[in-house]
Amino acid sequence: MKGLGALVGLIILGVVGLVGYVNHKVGKTYDVPLPNIQRATSPEALARGEMIYHSICAECHAPAGETQAMGAPLLDYPPELGTFHSANITSDPVAGVGNMKDEEIARMIIYSINREGKARLMPAFYGMSDEDVAAVIGYMRSDRPEFAPSPKKAPPSEPAFGGKAVMALVAGIRSEPRASVKAPPKGPSVEYGKYLAVGVYDCVMCHTVGFGSSDTKLKDPGLFAGGFEFDLKAYGGQGFMYSPNITPHETQGIGKWNLEQFKLSLTQGVTPDGYILRKPMPRYRYLDDVEIAAMFAYLKGVPAVATPKVAHEAVPRPKADKAADPEKLFSSLGCSYCHGPNGQFRDRLKQAMGKQPEDVAKWIRNPESFKPGTQMPTFATLLDETQALDLAKWVQAKNGTP
Numbered sequence: 312m313k314g315l316g317a318l319v320g321l322i323i324l325g326v327v328g329l330v331g332y333v334n335h336k337v338g339k340t341y342d343v344p345l346p347n348i349q350r351a352t353s354p355e356a357l358a359r360g361e362m363i364y365h366s367i368c369a370e371c372h373a374p375a376g377e378t379q380a381m382g383a384p385l386l387d388y389p390p391e392l393g394t395f396h397s398a399n400i401t402s403d404p405v406a407g408v409g410n411m412k413d414e415e416i417a418r419m420i421i422y423s424i425n426r427e428g429k430a431r432l433m434p435a436f437y438g439m440s441d442e443d444v445a446a447v448i449g450y451m452r453s454d455r456p457e458f459a460p461s462p463k464k465a466p467p468s469e470p471a472f473g474g475k476a477v478m479a480l481v482a483g484i485r486s487e488p489r490a491s492v493k494a495p496p497k498g499p500s501v502e503y504g505k506y507l508a509v510g511v512y513d514c515v516m517c518h519t520v521g522f523g524s525s526d527t528k529l530k531d532p533g534l535f536a537g538g539f540e541f542d543l544k545a546y547g548g549q550g551f552m553y554s555p556n557i558t559p560h561e562t563q564g565i566g567k568w569n570l571e572q573f574k575l576s577l578t579q580g581v582t583p584d585g586y587i588l589r590k591p592m593p594r595y596r597y598l599d600d601v602e603i604a605a606m607f608a609y610l611k612g613v614p615a616v617a618t619p620k621v622a623h624e625a626v627p628r629p630k631a632d633k634a635a636d637p638e639k640l641f642s643s644l645g646c647s648y649c650h651g652p653n654g655q656f657r658d659r660l661k662q663a664m665g666k667q668p669e670d671v672a673k674w675i676r677n678p679e680s681f682k683p684g685t686q687m688p689t690f691a692t693l694l695d696e697t698q699a700l701d702l703a704k705w706v707q708a709k710n711g712t713p
């Protein structure tokens with residue numbers, strides 16, 4: 312009995328110790344030195360900053376259907392971890408980052424340590440080069456409409472104990488000051504591809520299971536083998552989906568893909584088999600051909616491994632069928648995912664009412680040309696003009712509420 316009592320006592324001590332440790336790690340102030348990184352202002356740097364901002368930061372910082380970076384709820388984080396909201400990073404001096412020093416923004420991007428020295432649950436871009444960090448800050452400071460001041464205060468994130476434990480024990484808090492980082496020379500090389508896929512676009516985060524940092528995931532035998540779970544509830548749907556295997560595995564991965572197919576899936580969100588890639592897979596419309604070739608070369612060289620076993624049956628992926636009528640296309644192309652009865656953007660279809668169907672058809676094929684930065688995918692490669700026109704007329708006949 313005495314032994315058991317001691318054991319229980321030890322366990323209680325252990326749990327109390329762990330809780331204390333986690334709360335301490337997350338609550339404490341980190342005095343990580345401010346990196347010596349200031350905004351870049353050359354046109355090339357701004358173009359680079361725009362590409363990085365729209366491929367990564369906008370996914371979290373612009374609310375659904377908005378382009379302004381006023382902060383948004385983060386729906387991908389499981390509710391057990393708490394509620395998370397990204398910050399208002401517009402240039403508003405009070406609600407936004409107008410008063411933040413460039414160096415403080417750089418520290419936030421690299422370490423996820425905010426201006427008060429507190430660790431936040433934003434991915435730390437610890438491997439991003441000084442030059443790329445400077446480019447993003449330059450873009451944020453360039454008077455673009457995305458950063459026009461918004462006085463709306465973003466609600467703070469409220470991590471539950473689970474979320475704090477993930478930060479403290481699993482993802483890890485990056486507080487080791489890093490030396491300045493230089494990217495490998497830009498070119499279609501494995502080295503540059505690794506820099507992009509790990510240090511910049513963090514493909515590792517979603518395409519490898521678990522909540523670890525990119526560094527731990529790089530050592531995971533399931534690196535890029537997919538299986539990370541996403542609850543479709545976050546997007547108004549039902550059931551689960553899993554990130555796919557993007558190792559060179561012949562049947563489960565992208566072993567048989569060619570560069571052109573890889574490019575189409577990243578920039579247009581369509582796979583060689585005609586599947587439409589849903590959120591949260593970002594649409595990398597801004598990537599250039601060298602970046603795509605480099606990441607392709609890198610991914611083709613990682614070990615080919617099988618996809619891990621997943622907990623639930625995945626809901627079927629939406630697939631395009633050229634011969635289908637508008638109603639079928641609306642669901643097979645994934646329009647219903649955003650605009651259907653439970654979709655996040657149901658109300659936006661109303662904007663098409665009263666317009667010329669030809670104009671709506673043009674929007675459907677190339678929304679980006681009307682509204683840069685829109686979250687609606689580009690369908691130009693999936694729909695010809697006639698199909699787009701049929702869809703436009705069908706949406707209008709349904710009064711915008713199919």
Ligand code: HEC
Nearest residue numbers: 367368371396397398416419425426431432433434467468
């Ligand atoms: C996965 C979602 C996510 C991504 C991607 C992301 N952020 Fe954040 N960001 C957050 C969260 C969460 C916070 C912290 C909010 C809080 O304090 O509760 C934050 C905070 C910030 C802050 C601090 C603002 C302040 O007032 O202290 C800055 C600056 C920032 N992000 C910039 C960026 C930039 C630049 C990028 C792209 C390189 C980026 N973020 C990518 C989620 C994200």
Ligand code: HEC
Nearest residue numbers: 512513514517553554555557576582587588589591592628
């Ligand atoms: C925020 C999470 C996230 C990030 C970051 C991400 N992906 Fe994905 N990716 C997904 C999900 C989820 C899917 C599956 C979508 C679906 O089934 O509709 C996917 C699908 C894919 C596919 C299609 C594979 C197939 O077999 O159909 C490829 C290729 C891909 N991603 C490559 C990348 C690359 C390269 C990067 C980095 C540049 C990246 N992804 C970053 C979540 C992500």
Ligand code: HEC
Nearest residue numbers: 376644645646649656659660662663674675685686687702
């Ligand atoms: C990932 C989400 C998403 C998907 C998928 C999507 N849309 Fe949209 N759609 C939007 C958003 C967001 C808007 C509003 C534009 C904005 O504010 O950025 C929009 C706007 C529209 C509009 C109004 C255009 C106007 O004239 O203002 C039409 C019509 C439309 N979508 C049709 C479609 C069709 C048809 C499909 C499938 C082929 C589709 N959408 C797929 C997100 C999506």
